[in-house]
Amino acid sequence: MKRILVIFAHPAIQKSRINQQMIRALRGLEWVTVNDLYDNYPDFYIDVIKEQQLLMLHDIIVWHHPFYWYSCPSLLKEWFDLVLEHDFAYGKKGTSLEEKDAISVLTTGARKEVYSEKGRNRYTINQFLIPFQQSAALCKMNYLPPFVVHGSYTIPPEEINNYAEQYKKLILSLRDEKLDRKKINSVEYLNELIENNA
Amino acid sequence: MHNQDFFFQALIYLGAAVISVPIAKKMGLGSVLGYLLAGVIIGPFILGLVGNEADEVMHFAEFGVVLMLFVIGLELQPSLLWKMRKSIFGLGGLQVLITSVVIAAVAVLFGFRLNNAIAIGLILALSSTAIVIQTLTEKGLLRNVAGKSAFSVLLFQDMAVIPILALLPILATWGSNINLAESNLDKVTGVSSMPGWAQLLLIIGVIAAIIFIGRFIARHVFRLVAETGLHEIFTALGLLLVIGIALAMDAIGLSPALGTFIAGVVLAENEYRHELESTIDPFKGLLLGLFFISVGASINFNLFVEQPFKILVYVLLLIFLKFIVLFILGRIFKLRKGYDFLFAFLLAQSSEFSFVLISFSIQNQLFETQTAGILLLVVTLSMTISPLLLIFNDKAVRPILSRRENKQDFDEFDEINPVIIAGFGRFGLALGRFLLANKIQVTIIDSNPANVEILRKYGFKLFYGDVTRPQVLEKAGIEKAKMLILSMAEHEDALKIAKHVRKNYPRLRILARAKDIFHVFEFYKLHVRITQREMFNSATELGVKALVQLGFTRYEAYRAGRIFKHHEEQVLEELYSTWKEDEKEFIRETQRFSKQLSETLLTERNYTIHESDDAWDVDSARKESIESSSSKE
Numbered sequence: 048m049k050r051i052l053v054i055f056a057h058p059a060i061q062k063s064r065i066n067q068q069m070i071r072a073l074r075g076l077e078w079v080t081v082n083d084l085y086d087n088y089p090d091f092y093i094d095v096i097k098e099q100q101l102l103m104l105h106d107i108i109v110w111h112h113p114f115y116w117y118s119c120p121s122l123l124k125e126w127f128d129l130v131l132e133h134d135f136a137y138g139k140k141g142t143s144l145e146e147k148d149a150i151s152v153l154t155t156g157a158r159k160e161v162y163s164e165k166g167r168n169r170y171t172i173n174q175f176l177i178p179f180q181q182s183a184a185l186c187k188m189n190y191l192p193p194f195v196v197h198g199s200y201t202i203p204p205e206e207i208n209n210y211a212e213q214y215k216k217l218i219l220s221l222r223d224e225k226l227d228r229k230k231i232n233s234v235e236y237l238n239e240l241i242e243n244n245a
Numbered sequence: 246m247h248n249q250d251f252f253f254q255a256l257i258y259l260g261a262a263v264i265s266v267p268i269a270k271k272m273g274l275g276s277v278l279g280y281l282l283a284g285v286i287i288g289p290f291i292l293g294l295v296g297n298e299a300d301e302v303m304h305f306a307e308f309g310v311v312l313m314l315f316v317i318g319l320e321l322q323p324s325l326l327w328k329m330r331k332s333i334f335g336l337g338g339l340q341v342l343i344t345s346v347v348i349a350a351v352a353v354l355f356g357f358r359l360n361n362a363i364a365i366g367l368i369l370a371l372s373s374t375a376i377v378i379q380t381l382t383e384k385g386l387l388r389n390v391a392g393k394s395a396f397s398v399l400l401f402q403d404m405a406v407i408p409i410l411a412l413l414p415i416l417a418t419w420g421s422n423i424n425l426a427e428s429n430l431d432k433v434t435g436v437s438s439m440p441g442w443a444q445l446l447l448i449i450g451v452i453a454a455i456i457f458i459g460r461f462i463a464r465h466v467f468r469l470v471a472e473t474g475l476h477e478i479f480t481a482l483g484l485l486l487v488i489g490i491a492l493a494m495d496a497i498g499l500s501p502a503l504g505t506f507i508a509g510v511v512l513a514e515n516e517y518r519h520e521l522e523s524t525i526d527p528f529k530g531l532l533l534g535l536f537f538i539s540v541g542a543s544i545n546f547n548l549f550v551e552q553p554f555k556i557l558v559y560v561l562l563l564i565f566l567k568f569i570v571l572f573i574l575g576r577i578f579k580l581r582k583g584y585d586f587l588f589a590f591l592l593a594q595s596s597e598f599s600f601v602l603i604s605f606s607i608q609n610q611l612f613e614t615q616t617a618g619i620l621l622l623v624v625t626l627s628m629t630i631s632p633l634l635l636i637f638n639d640k641a642v643r644p645i646l647s648r649r650e651n652k653q654d655f656d657e658f659d660e661i662n663p664v665i666i667a668g669f670g671r672f673g674l675a676l677g678r679f680l681l682a683n684k685i686q687v688t689i690i691d692s693n694p695a696n697v698e699i700l701r702k703y704g705f706k707l708f709y710g711d712v713t714r715p716q717v718l719e720k721a722g723i724e725k726a727k728m729l730i731l732s733m734a735e736h737e738d739a740l741k742i743a744k745h746v747r748k749n750y751p752r753l754r755i756l757a758r759a760k761d762i763f764h765v766f767e768f769y770k771l772h773v774r775i776t777q778r779e780m781f782n783s784a785t786e787l788g789v790k791a792l793v794q795l796g797f798t799r800y801e802a803y804r805a806g807r808i809f810k811h812h813e814e815q816v817l818e819e820l821y822s823t824w825k826e827d828e829k830e831f832i833r834e835t836q837r838f839s840k841q842l843s844e845t846l847l848t849e850r851n852y853t854i855h856e857s858d859d860a861w862d863v864d865s866a867r868k869e870s871i872e873s874s875s876s877k878e
Binding site: 133 | 807808866
């Protein structure tokens with residue numbers, strides 16, 4: 048069993064369709080902690096010590112957020128800036144996050160095709176996620192492929208629940224260590240592993 | 246020897262004041278009654294520590310009234326005074342006129358000659374500026390509707406003293422065989438040798454001089470003196486100014502109180518106003534106290550013992566007549582909802598000016614000594630009783646009124662909203678506006694009718710009612726409401742309501758405005774966990790602005806404010822647990838607690854407030870990279 052910390056950042060959760068359901072699907076899961084940043088720190092005053100303690104208590108760190116301007120909402124960026132301190136997360140003495148897994152969970156408005164060399168956004172999601180990947184690397188963490196929900200603008204309401212269920216399944220299989228470690232690094236998105244399972 | 250006498254007198258008066266006033270205040274009687282009682286106790290009838298010289302002391306102490314009007318004038322900008330002209334001349338004028346006529350008529354019924362009756366009417370129609378203003382100030386009612394109306398009436402009465410002084414000698418000659426020419430009319434003005442028109446010119450000239458000096462010259466003199474940096478010289482100048490004006494007014498036959506009031510108003514826009522006010526204030530307070538004591542000491546109880554029933558009837562009749570006239574006038578001038586009663590009770594006594602007028606009448610042989618003695622006694626007793634009237638109003642009349650209001654003309658709530666806001670002063674206003682701006686439906690209850698009317702004009706849905714009464718909350722729909730916000734300034738009342746609501750509507754959410762941490766803890770104890778200290782946030786925000794002015798970058802200052810607030814929340818929790826443990830022996834433990842508080846504040850100083858922003862501080866990372874680059878070399 049692994050302990051999972053979901054660091055969730057959405058500044059207007061009351062307006063979101065998908066993220067709301069995804070987060071709701073995780074509530075009450077054992078060994079899973081949901082840390083809603085905008086709920087805990089509405090004034091951007093992040094309790095750094097508490098956040099660092101949370102990180103140390105978990106084995107898998109999930110950064111869950113909508114994809115804003117090819118990156119995360121600002122409070123999550125603030126979280127990176129303040130919580131991942133030198134001598135805590137990186138640097139010679141900064142080994143607190145060593146060997147932990149890190150995963151990005153994203154929702155994007157545009158469909159997947161848009162995120163390709165020929166698409167409007169010209170780069171793939173994994174290319175955009177390089178800063179996250181490298182941040183994890185600097186902290187000596189294993190950065191796994193992301194879990195991505197594309198086309199959030201156009202998903203019909205009845206399908207939203209499927210994504211929430213997939214997300215839940217992903218978290219559970221990570222927790223119970225049921226994902227094939229070898230396969231993990233061969234896929235583009237973690238979605239593929241879950242879909243195959245199902 | 247003479248000096249010793251003086252100091253002995255001072256010892257008695259000051260001692261009496263220091264002992265009796267705090268006791269009276271503790272008992273909720275107000276300082277005026279305390280002074281009066283002190284006077285009675287040291288007076289000839291009980292301890293006999295002071296005798297006839299009490300009269301002299303009283304004359305000296307009347308100067309306190311002069312100082313008081315000066316200070317009042319300082320607080321009244323001319324524009325404000327102009328706004329009050331209707332109530333000064335309308336309400337004040339009618340009060341003096343009607344009360345005089347009514348009292349005179351009753352006096353005729355009692356068998357007084359017509360000229361005496363008129364004089365009695367005029368003399369007794371006045372109310373005590375000293376007592377009323379002192380009471381209003383003490384109770385914080387000067388800006389209250391009833392307080393303002395009372396003040397207007399007093400102002401008119403002060404002006405009316407002058408024509409009354411002129412009338413009394415005429416009344417004295419009327420119906421008697423004393424010739425007008427031989428009377429003391431000259432004494433009225435003291436400028437006897439002048440013809441009438443010259444006197445008038447002189448009066449206008451002196452007042453014009455006061456206004457001119459006040460407007461154009463005083464400022465420079467004040468500055469010159471202030472620049473010396475000698476505070477006592479400033480005090481001397483302030484007193485000099487008031488005494489000078491008082492003497493000048495006396496010389497031309499005007500009331501010194503009125504003169505200094507005008508001077509005060511003229512100086513109200515002066516930048517040295519506050520300085521002047523705070524210098525004069527202690528003198529004013531002491532002299533007024535002295536005045537009240539001497540009034541108490543001069544009560545002629547012998548006269549009272551001779552015919553107690555008659556005197557008592559006179560006093561009660563006087564108060565009754567004045568009260569009725571005042572009450573009716575108050576209603577006509579739109580005082581309602583208890584303010585009519587307050588106004589009438591405030592002014593139902595006679596005045597310190599009555600003493601002056603009575604002794605002046607004696608000089609003019611208007612009254613016999615016996616009549617004058619009775620009049621003096623009646624005036625004094627009415628003044629002594631007047632603080633009791635207000636207590637009566639507070640304790641008996643108001644509760645009945647508010648009970649009746651709740652049954653009868655209490656506002657009906659025509660809608661049931663999820664949020665009830667109790668108290669709509671400055672705090673509630675900001676809160677209510679914020680909620681309304683976010684389209685939250687609120688029911689607002691306030692117990693100040695003036696507030697309710699003003700805010701209604703701006704479109705707020707306000708209901709008049711006393712929230713401490715359970716029926717009002719019921720009517721406001723507390724059973725269906727989701728939340729009650731206690732935004733009132735009356736801290737004790739807020740706790741009382743919270744307690745009641747917690748007990749009867751346990752599911753209702755309560756949010757509360759708190760005075761200080763102790764108030765917060767009291768709420769915590771009632772399981773009201775969402776509170777906001779009324780000053781804390783504004784103070785911190787101003788502190789943030791101060792940091793910016795001191796050279797912090799804006800964001801640094803903002804962060805510092807944030808961190809401080811969050812830190813304070815933690816401290817609050819810690820302190821609460823201490824407080825809760827010590828609660829039973831809290832009084833004994835207060836010291837220990839405040840020590841703990843200061844310890845917390847001390848550790849806070851060592852607690853680096855920027856700790857949580859360390860990541861932005863790249864020192865350690867920089868050091869490491871320098872080390873690693875030098876090791877490569």
